[in-house]
Amino acid sequence: DRIEGHTKGKVVIATVFGDVHDIGKSLVNTILTNNGYTVVDLGKQVPIDTIIDAAVEHEADAIGLSALLVSTSKQMPACIQELHQRGHEFPVMIGGAAINRDFGRRVLYPHGKESDEVYEPGVFYCKDAFAGLDTIDALVDEPARESLVAKIRGEARTFREQPVEVDDAPPVTDDSVRSEARTDVEIPEPPYWGVREIDVDLDEVFPYLDRHVLFKLHWGGRGKKGEEWRRIVEGHDGEEGFAPKLERMWGEADYLHPRVKLGYFPCAADGNELVIFDPDDPERELERLVFPRQPKHDRICLTDFFRPLPDTSSGDRDVVALQAVTVGPEVTERIARLEADGEFAEQLFTHGLGVQAAEGLAEWLHAEARGGLGIELDQGRRYSWGYPAC
Ligand code: B12
Known part of the structure; x- marks a missing residue:
């Protein structure tokens, strides 16, 4: 055409x-x-x-x-x-x-x-x-x-x-209730207080890459099933499969510059707000993170999983792990260059890898955080602003 x-x-x-x-x-x-x-x-x-x-x-x-x-x-x-x-x-x-x-x-x-x-x-x-x-x-x-x-x-x-359906559910800012989430569980002991930058070995991050999302969403494998799926993942007729391509690209990805910070802070729940305290002075508020509360169902708010303020006035604060990751700006520059050069296929593969490297890095760091707190790997969730709390 x-x-x-x-x-x-x-x-x-x-x-x-x-x-x-x-x-x-x-x-x-x-x-x-x-x-x-x-x-x-x-x-x-x-x-x-x-x-x-x-x-x-x-x-x-x-x-x-x-x-x-x-x-x-x-x-x-x-x-x-x-x-x-x-x-x-x-x-x-x-x-x-x-x-x-x-x-x-x-x-x-x-x-x-x-x-x-x-x-x-x-x-x-x-x-x-x-x-x-x-x-x-x-x-x-x-x-x-x-x-x-x-x-x-x-x-x-x-x-x-069409007639408009009336939604009489309370707004997500409503903090007049608390869900049934237990708060009497033991407070984990963090390995340190405050923020530290942690060294990253990309080989350790590799198993945390979400191949399903990478292959289906980013690399165009959506809708492929059975034999067709096997062929695009493993390769066929001299065409490199997604799995070997990922291994190769990961080995060559000198444009990924991972950096991560992980912090442990004393905290307490105050309605729909999580109050973050200064590790050096657990009475001093540093920040309040505001979360929505389910208008229906169990009326859960993320703050319900932390000890509420009155219980912690004795200084018996709960602990929250906060993390930030990046794979650096070079991958974005590379993607822009590939687009400008009309290398659309390579751009798509690099882009997907960059996005999933950042996601995988966040998953790896979350595992580090849970390890640090002595929590099992199948327990605990990592939340990010804007993502649904499910
Ligand atoms: C990849 C991704 C990212 C990447 C984006 C990389 C990039 N350069 O695009 C990164 C990691 C950077 C990212 C960041 C964020 N993301 Co994001 N992201 C996604 C994800 C997983 C896939 C989106 C995607 O690329 N889909 C594939 C493409 C091909 O599909 P598509 O965009 O829908 O486009 C198709 C059609 O919709 C249509 N189409 C789209 N636009 C147009 C325009 C025209 C004119 C036409 C004709 C057609 C058309 O045609 C396209 C091709 O068929 C979605 C989840 C999902 N499944 O959608 C979340 C998602 C969109 N992200 C989400 C969120 C919350 C964020 C962040 C806020 C996270 C955070 N806490 O920082 C930030 C946003 C920052 C910002 N200010 O924008 C939420 C949005 C929730 C919401 N309801 O608002 C989602 C839905 C994840 C989720 N389930 O919660 N994200």
Whole structure:
């Protein structure tokens, strides 16, 4: 479908402001480019003004927005409002794990519930890159575009007219209850107090790599089963399998520069807040980490797993392990260079390896933390901001 010197249309794409997830967006770029479109890829964390300015400058046939965080997905309606207000005519394709078809139906109305006005050029939810290709194929073809716009408007209207379900659950900030989680368990003794940087041997991290996520999610093995899966993992007909590729790349990955810090702090629960104390002065508060509480079910909040404040006034503080890891900036630079050089396959493999190296490093450090506290490896969880508490 790709003909030298000819373009089927121009699309300006970006991952929205505040969001670093660009794997999906880059895939969309590759699929559209390989199918004859000119794609202006603005990268990640892109502010609305930059997106609109680029669409105007390049006379785009459509804008493509990607968001993977619930928080950053709010940039999408904000962008549509801005486009609407400025009277632009760029259809907007939207995608990413944070949103769904109903989200697309809602944001077609730039003023929300306040007005029935729609964003005339249309907002098109795309569940994957191929849906994006089908959408842009329709958008650059006048009759197909008209019928697609009419279809999404009809769907959005029907969705809007549905009765709204009332959610009477308390907000996640409600701290009027405590779950049944026990607090009378023994407080573990940390090997030291405060923060230390720990030496990392990458060979020790290797077993902690999540091969399933790496092979399926990052390296394109999703949906492959049985014999087909075995062939791509082990290799076939001279093609290097994912497993030997991982071993080889790991051995050659001199662009990974792992550094980790692990700290043990005295702490106590205060409602939905975990109070972190100074190891040198356990009465001095350093920080309060605020966690959400389940609105339903057992009403658990992570703080429920720590001794509450009143019990600890005697100085009998609980202990929390806090950790931070990085594989360094060089892998990101390498990925950018591979992309600039058009080495998309190598970029995909390096990117996946970089992301999973950081995840594996966090898992390895978590094992160190549990070892330090004398906790079994099948006990304890590692939580990270933004991830679901499940
Ligand atoms: C890889 C990953 C990361 C990597 C991102 C690396 C990178 N350069 O992209 C790293 C480790 C950096 C990362 C960081 C974070 N992440 Co993250 N991450 C993921 C993960 C595991 C996979 C995302 C992915 O790449 N999927 C594969 C691609 C191909 O799929 P996709 O993006 O959905 O794209 C496809 C379609 O959606 C569609 N599409 C997408 N965009 C568009 C746009 C257009 C125009 C079109 C047409 C189509 C389209 O087409 C694509 C191809 O088919 C997801 C979990 C998941 N399963 O989704 C969590 C996830 C998105 N991350 C999450 C979180 C919380 C974070 C962090 C906040 C973690 C933290 N505490 O620091 C940070 C975010 C920092 C920030 N400010 O953005 C949460 C989001 C939760 C939420 N509801 O908001 C998720 C869902 C994990 C989870 N289960 O909790 N993350």
